[in-house]
Amino acid sequence: MARTPHFDVVVIGAGMIGAACAHALAAGGARVAVVDRGPVVGGTTGAGEGNLLVSDKEPGPELDLALASGRLWRRLADELGDRALEYEPKGGLVVAKDLRSLGALQGLATRQREAGVEALAVPADALRELEPHLAPDFAGGVHYPQDAQVQPALAAATLLRAARATGRVELLTGTAVTRLAKGRVETDGRGTLHCAAVVNAAGTWGGEIAALAGARLPVLPRRGFVLVTEPLPPLIRHKVYAADYVADVASGSADLQSSGVVEGTAAGPVLIGASRERVGFDRSLSVPVLARLAAQAAELVPALAGVRVMRAYRGFRPYLPDHLPAIGADPERPWLLHACGHEGAGIGLAPATGLLIAQLVRGESPFMDPAPFDPARFADIHPEEQP
Structure with a gap:
């Protein structure tokens, strides 16, 4: 009898945000599947500049997240090597x-x-x-x-490689998700993946992934x-x-x-x-x-x-209409956590986003207040209603 795949967390999206979430989750001991209908960094990450910026942000939650991420990027460069990320603290x-x-x-x-x-x-x-x-x-x-830069495709691939090296992360590319429900992720090529939690890190397509679970996110x-x-x-x-x-x-x-x-x-x-x-x-x-x-x-x-x-x-x-990412549990489906909607700042905000998601999955006190990023703030907004 074939073994039924079972994971602690299924991360949907093999771009920078998905890679950062998988890396942080694996560091905490979780068994993770990263699923993407295309290749690694086949979406927004592969078309980005790799900016790690604080200069373009007004004081507030996004700047706080960027400052935390900047420190985490420096730590990742120390651990994985500047060249492995093409990390440049150029300012x-x-x-x-x-x-x-x-x-x-x-x-x-x-x-x-x-x-x-x-x-x-x-x-x-x-x-x-x-x-x-x-x-x-x-x-x-x-x-x-404090402004810096990485090569985004290389950096995301490096984070995924480091996560997989733990032996706790499986990468499933060329695998489209067709349905989401509590405890399972149905796919078109790998059957059903059983899990305790799902992370929606699908970037621009985050709204489509949310809809597969009956949720709304106006990306x-x-x-x-x-x-x-x-x-x-x-x-x-x-x-x-x-x-x-x-x-x-x-x-x-x-x-x-x-x-x-x-x-x-x-x-x-x-x-x-x-x-x-x-x-x-x-x-x-x-x-x-x-x-x-x-x-x-x-x-x-x-x-x-x-x-x-x-x-x-x-x-x-x-x-997203208020220019802040959605990071946290869906208001009606606590097993589904959203990590998308970072607009042009996803590369820079990725490590702190991954850390927040991992802490929320584990039920730990998060390192910063996640309330400004709560997906529940969009409960009454449909994408077609945005200005």
Whole structure:
């Protein structure tokens, strides 16, 4: 008689959030199955830049989660090796084009310092000491030494590999989940997986996974593009972006928004972003958006104007209406825990999200108050009702 698979926890989603949840659960001794209908990092994680940011967050629960995650990322880099994650504590530089924008940026930095962020004011005449190739006409900026970067696909795969090395994690890719119920996860290729708890780490598709259990979670896709240049000699030292990027992140508008964001990588290419728009799951390439991103990047760093773009890719950020992820038990199904809706911050917030989920599964006191992330706050919201 064939053995019926039984796990303590089934994690749905083999992206960064799913990998972090599996890693934290396995560290606590849980037997875990990670299930994904595609390959490892086949969704949003594989189309991300790998940002670990505090600079773009207002004081509040998301910033608290980011600060905790930053410390955990540093610990993971120490344990697994910087190269295994392509972890770069490069810091961020946010620049303002005029005095009005600079005033708003400095006000944000003041609030962030009170919340534990290291935010260093940089006058206009000192900006090019940090970034020699920056355009000369900015009014000033703020340097954020705590900002960092990983290579997202590599980092997620490394976390999964480390989790599987414990002997307590099984990875089931190419396996679609067809139904969820208390105690079991039904799949289209591996039969029924029996378990005590399920973690919905399906990112942009988190709402679809919730629906398989009869639950509601109003996750919507928010499309974004990234340009990748040819490999270059060291050109950009930090993650550099214009101050209006912060407003774009916080906006709930469905319309196209873009702001200049540039950063180098360990391999040499420069990544250029960032755009946001709600167009459903439309994956079509928008040449006007790409041209707009390229122009904004050249406004930040004029030397990029003559650089070749080798490719462009796009992905879908998992958007929730209040810009906070859902982390915690479903209000009507305590066996189902949601860990999705991180929008563009999922890479940076992953380790702390995984730790929260593992502590909640084990019934431990969480390291921070999970109430702001409670999925119950969306009980009366349907995706089609979002603005």
